[in-house]
Amino acid sequence: MAGSTTAERGERQQQSSGPPPARRVRPPRLRTIIILAVCLTLLGAGGGWVLYGSDWLRVERVTVSGTRVLTPEQVREAAEVPVGSPLVSVDTDAIEARLRRELPRIDTVDVSRSWPDGIGLKVAERTAVLVVRKGGKFVEVDKKGVRFATVSVAPKGVPALELRLARSGTAAASLRRFGERRLAREAVRVAAALPEAVSRLTRSVKVRSYDAISLELTDGRTVDWGSSEKGAAKARTLTALMKASPDARHFDVSVPTAPASAGS
Incomplete structure (x- = not known):
């Protein structure tokens, strides 16, 4: 039988030198998934404890600014800020509503968290x-x-x-x-x-x-x-x-x- 032609040999060489087969990407092992899940859970629990359970981020001070006729103490008393509570859980809308209700002299009020342990009350009185x-x-x-x-x-x-x-x-x-x-x-x-x-x-x-x-x-x-x-x-x-x-x-x-x- 006659040998392969030069063209056939070139075609076989081209086929043999083609791109390598794609490598299969192995899915993460179950063990790795479990470890990541545990780490995320611990981080979430730790973050929740820092925000709600620790003594680091609790309300310790209430600052008042913008008063003219009212005194800062009057504003603090009307605001009833829950000192000692976790800062993240303070209902700023409720504080604003109380101030408007108890002190009609207040025109506008901005209640803000001042990390790590403060609440700021910025008021503007009516003229x-x-x-x-x-x-x-x-x-x-x-x-x-x-x-x-x-x-x-x-x-x-x-x-x-x-x-x-x-x-x-x-x-x-x-x-x-x-x-x-x-x-x-x-x-x-x-x-x-x-x-x-x-x-x-x-x-x-x-x-x-x-x-x-x-x-x-x-x-x-x-x-x-x-x-x-x-x-x-x-x-x-x-x-x-x-x-x-x-x-x-x-x-x-x-x-x-x-x-x-x-x-x-």
Whole structure:
């Protein structure tokens, strides 16, 4: 029989020199899996013990910041932070809810964990823009209309609300339409819009009707503000008018595009 041709020998050599067969990847042994599982379990148990069972990460201190009228001790007492409890288990939402409920003077509060052993309480108190006389005391009202505190002495530089609502005549229609509560809220909006320099000088915000709100300043000067609408424009106009007419005794910004001043 004739021998193989040169072409056949080349083909056999090419086949014999092809890529080596792929190596089989052996799955991890059962023993290895068990060891890894035990290690993970121990790590988890150890981490859980550190967070919940050890004395390393428990609440030992409560810090308070941001107070003005309230004292840090008042905030701590109202917060009722569970000192001695694991830090990770402290319900920060519940603490925030208690502070808002027990201390209405607080506007916003941020409760945070301070590792390894602290709770931080950062509060922002409400600022009164108006006070309402109630008997011999004063109720503080913020710019949102929230009545948040009753005090014996009116805070300095905060105007008082005076509702002088007409019960008859044309002005009475405003009372019937809006009601006393709504008109009081309009006065709050006016007080919140006052420039700071004017607010400090304002003794009272007087409301006769929705469109007839006026200011009485501490030196006897008066301002016709009109309604609470366009408060920002009226504030700018009043500031400019008072600078332009420093001796005037009466200012009218009820129509901010056509202001007026009178008296000297």
